[in-house]
Amino acid sequence: MAVVRDEQVSVRSEDEVVRVRQFAREWAISLGFGLVDQTKIVTAASELARNTVIYGGGGTVRFQALNDGPRRGLRLTFEDTGPGIADLQLALKDGYSTGTGLGLGLSGAKRLMSEFEIHSTPGQGTRVAVTRWK
Amino acid sequence: MERIPILKMGRYLLVTIQVDMHDRLAMALQDDLMEQIRRHHAEGVLIDISALDLVDSFIGRMLGNIAAMARILDADTVVTGMRPAVAITLVELGLSLTGVRTALNVERGMELLDTAREERETGDGRRQG
Numbered sequence: 001m002a003v004v005r006d007e008q009v010s011v012r013s014e015d016e017v018v019r020v021r022q023f024a025r026e027w028a029i030s031l032g033f034g035l036v037d038q039t040k041i042v043t044a045a046s047e048l049a050r051n052t053v054i055y056g057g058g059g060t061v062r063f064q065a066l067n068d069g070p071r072r073g074l075r076l077t078f079e080d081t082g083p084g085i086a087d088l089q090l091a092l093k094d095g096y097s098t099g100t101g102l103g104l105g106l107s108g109a110k111r112l113m114s115e116f117e118i119h120s121t122p123g124q125g126t127r128v129a130v131t132r133w134k
Numbered sequence: 135m136e137r138i139p140i141l142k143m144g145r146y147l148l149v150t151i152q153v154d155m156h157d158r159l160a161m162a163l164q165d166d167l168m169e170q171i172r173r174h175h176a177e178g179v180l181i182d183i184s185a186l187d188l189v190d191s192f193i194g195r196m197l198g199n200i201a202a203m204a205r206i207l208d209a210d211t212v213v214t215g216m217r218p219a220v221a222i223t224l225v226e227l228g229l230s231l232t233g234v235r236t237a238l239n240v241e242r243g244m245e246l247l248d249t250a251r252e253e254r255e256t257g258d259g260r261r262q263g
Binding site: 014015022039040047104 | 154155156157158187188189190191192217218219220222223226227228229
């Protein structure tokens with residue numbers, strides 16, 4: 001699998017969440033994703049970027065265009081150095097939230113993308129990587 | 135601070151969301167709408183989202199909250215113009231917008247508000263009992 005394009009931006013505020021959405025839209029369009037896929041990617045990006053800001057205290061988002069044989073994909077990696085998630089299974093459950101949200105951020109983003117990976121170490125931070133293949 | 139304009143049209147309030155909303159703006163809209171319903175004794179709220187290319191869980195929750203709060207203030211709410219790609223994504227995300235009335239466009243949304251009014255005024259509305 002080859003990474004053909006790679007870019008990292010910060011996400012530390014609500015305004016930057018909006019910017020991440022716009023970035024995700026531009027990347028999805030440039031990789032030729034259709035309208036429904038674009039919308040899913042942008043929505044997942046919005047959920048995860050908000051989590052990074054609210055729960056992780058801010059962090060970064062990495063955009064990567066992938067080539068895997070004939071497949072083309074977009075991978076977004078959200079990373080923060082916040083408090084981490086103690087119980088990942090619980091955090092991935094629909095409707096579970098330690099904040100004031102609906103608890104759909106992680107589970108929803110997982111459903112909207114083709115691949116979902118999460119690593120979290122309490123006290124050190126969280127990394128969520130999602131990929132959508134065309 | 136930036137605000138989303140709320141227009142008064144007869145007995146109804148009309149909001150057209152045309153910007154990519156950050157979360158504070160969405161919360162401000164919720165508060166502003168409640169204040170305007172009270173001030174104008176509005177009987178209905180129409181929120182057109184045809185310009186929105188995404189509704190995530192935060193915006194979805196805001197729409198649900200507006201409908202619930204407006205109901206308590208005796209006003210009906212209808213959300214119009216949701217794009218098909220947005221609807222598909224919302225359901226996959228896990229949000230079904232329970233309790234939020236929707237219509238394809240503003241014109242149909244207005245009809246829906248009128249119908250809800252008439253039902254209430256003739257006394258066989260769903261609010262009875």
